[in-house]
Amino acid sequence: MDKDNTVSVIMPAYNAEKFIRYSIESVLNQSFEDWELLIIDDHSSDNSYSIAMDYSSKDHRIKVLKTDAPSGSPAEPRNLGISLAKGTFIAFLDSDDIWLPSKLAEQIVLLMQNESTVIVYADYEKIDEEGNSGDRIIRAPSQVEYKELLKGNVIACSTALVDLRKIKELCFEKQGHEDYALWLKALRLTQGQARNTGTIQMLYRVRQGSISSNKWKAVQWVWRIFRKNEGLSFSSSLYYLTHTLARSFMKFIK
Numbered sequence: 001m002d003k004d005n006t007v008s009v010i011m012p013a014y015n016a017e018k019f020i021r022y023s024i025e026s027v028l029n030q031s032f033e034d035w036e037l038l039i040i041d042d043h044s045s046d047n048s049y050s051i052a053m054d055y056s057s058k059d060h061r062i063k064v065l066k067t068d069a070p071s072g073s074p075a076e077p078r079n080l081g082i083s084l085a086k087g088t089f090i091a092f093l094d095s096d097d098i099w100l101p102s103k104l105a106e107q108i109v110l111l112m113q114n115e116s117t118v119i120v121y122a123d124y125e126k127i128d129e130e131g132n133s134g135d136r137i138i139r140a141p142s143q144v145e146y147k148e149l150l151k152g153n154v155i156a157c158s159t160a161l162v163d164l165r166k167i168k169e170l171c172f173e174k175q176g177h178e179d180y181a182l183w184l185k186a187l188r189l190t191q192g193q194a195r196n197t198g199t200i201q202m203l204y205r206v207r208q209g210s211i212s213s214n215k216w217k218a219v220q221w222v223w224r225i226f227r228k229n230e231g232l233s234f235s236s237s238l239y240y241l242t243h244t245l246a247r248s249f250m251k252f253i254k
Contacts, residue, residue: 014044016046044066090161117195123137129208167190
């Protein structure tokens, strides 16, 4: 595989010993093999770091770092990973989610088909903490541009593949829904598009008490993104928030 096609996979981890093996194995099982996995342990108090180090000792493509103190957000570990990445492309995988084997291979092809495509994402399936699915599949639009993305985040972070040749400033802000804020900024600045593979390429683990499970906070986070990050007027923010709530409801009932 051409060195220019290397994918840097960024995995923040915090007290993820119960699930991190499954996430790492899903990267190892990729049919596309030109990747590096950067695991940023956010000063876990469990065995997450030692588990990651064990994998690193067996595969030179896996690199592990540990922060000096917990940051309380995946934003900082992700940014640290991005700063150390050597790949042309950046992918994100949370330490409790799982990729399907063809994820990177399909996305690389799609990303290279169109010059205006800056992000590729995929459909995904929800699973519970024990790995049971219940056929809860989330289908996303085939493609989105900036204004359509304002109507709700359809890009699940653990499905995203980003082209660093087109997005020069890739940085998460420490705020709620930091991934959504980044996708909006990227599409706005590049005037590009994000495209969906149209296939299920990730298993999203729904955990009780997760940061994103607080629905009221989520509404506040989205409102802040519209007003502060994107500088939208009150009426425009209200318009897009209505669409966002409708889209979130459809995800919730899945």
